[in-house]
Structure formats: structure tokens, C-alpha cells
Amino acid sequence: MNLIVRPILPRFGAEVSGIDLTKPLDAETREAVLAAQSRWGVTMWRDTGLTDETHIAFSRQFGHLELAPAPSGKPYRHAHRELFDASNLDASGTISTNELVRLHNRGNQIWHTDASFMPVRTELSLLLCHEAPAAGGETWFADMRAAYEDLPRSTQERIAGLRARHSLWWSRKRGGFPLTDEEVDARGYAVHPLVHVHRRSGRQALYLSGHARDIEGLPRAQGEALLAELTAFATQPQYVFSVSYAPGDLVIWDDLCTMHRGGEFDELHHRRDMRRTSVREGGSAEASADQFTDLYRAAGVDLHKPRR
């Protein structure tokens, strides 16, 4: 095993090569991949040769994989429920003209961490490029450990012990999806500390997300302002970089110490086919095996039926 690691920023992000991701990893190689992941937060693997099946098999070596929400009334684009669809394509593989789907996906262009709206979150996200647009469509990443460490001491003290309330529907509303504040509130929140210890590295990290609506126990406007202030701090140029894709490129990020957002592109004219697996935090069995479908069902959201 000969893992080659090229840092992207001095403290954050690395391009990694030297191993074949299409074959099962031995224990030592798996540990080396996890060690690189913990240290750098984001790892980029070029030209992996991964297919849907080997993407899933590779991901599964790191824990329990979430199932993407099963849409009702329309065929799912992928044969495997472990693949979350981050493309702009519909089930037949052509560029989607469904306005609701487009507005729903827009939320991914806001800085966020995956599944912060779940009580049991996503720890690792593994996003594989199948088709990239000619221009734009990159993904941006932000370093939530360095950002926390660089915060003024007074801010660290001010936010210690605070918890944010997260909702998928809040980030969808921010992206333009038609929802009222009342509808977002009625669907409930997952609550997570604003600062936590990143277990794998032992470093402290901000845990922010575009899904974060407000701060428990603070007036809403004050909570919103604090979230905006921390997000602006953590996404300054020294904490962020972007990656561009060619088919076969895989990027892996640790959602417990990073934020990310999709880059803009001409989504009505250019195809972008990205597929993601999500490794559940802590390998927990306590959450429902199909918690994303449950979330959409409970909210009564069906992207493929017109809203009344």
C-alpha cells in the first residue's frame, strides 16, 4: 500500500492516490484511508474507475449506508437505493424540467452539512462524478475545525453549550422551494450542539449547516444572526477550496468537520450527473433503516405531484 497525499490547503483537503478503490480494502489500507480522511477532512480521488456497484461496495466498508428517499409515483433513476441523486437529470436520464425538483435541489448550493436535520446524522459523504458540465458545477468545501480554532476566544466562550435546530425544509425554503415559515416549523427540528469534538481527530469543530434554522433558547432573530455570523466567518477564503470534476472522480468529506455547497452551472442546458452514498454517524441501528423516506412521508412531500 502506497498512499500518496497532496494537500490542497495547508490544513484542509487533500488529493489522494495510490490505491485501487474498486477492490476490497485490507484492514491496514482501510485504516490509512480513514486516517487521511480524519486529518484532511476532504479527500479527492481522481479517475477511480468506480461504478454504481463498486461505489456502494467501497462506501460500505466505512459503515452503515443510508437509503435515499423513495419517491412515490415516479420511477427512481438508480437501481440502488444507496445512491442519493445529486444530478439535474430525471428518471429517464434527460435534464429535468420539473420546477419543484429544481427548487428542491437549489438548497444544495447553500453551505450545509448533509443530514444535519436528522437526529442520527451522516458522517461520511462519498460523491462520484458520472458526468460533469463544461463549466461550473464544482463543489466547495469549508474547514470547520480551523474556523473554530481561529475564532476569537470571546466568541468561543459566547457559543459554548449552544445548540442549533436543523430542518431540511428550512434549507429548501431558502433555496426557493415553496414553503411557509409555519410549514417549516410544523415539520419539526433535529437539535445538535453548535460546537463538538470531532471524535476521529480529537479537535473541536463548529457544526453549522444551511439546514440550521435558529438557536435553542435564543430569540429567533438573534439565533439567525449568530448562525449567519459564524457561517460568514467559517467560509472566508482561507478556509475554503473547490474541486472540479471529470467522470470517475470521487470526493469524500467528513460531515462532522466540514461544510460544502454545490457550485452554480447552467442547469437547464448542461448535464451534471453526480451520485452520493452516505455513511451513517456511529453505525447506529437506533434510527429507522429508511429515515429519509420517513421524513418525506411525514411531511407529505411528493416532488412529482403538483402542489394544491
Ligand code: OGA
Ligand atoms: C450532496 C451535495 C453538492 C454538489 O451531494 O450532498 O451537496 O456539488 N452536493 O453536487
Ligand code: MN
Ligand atoms: Mn450535500
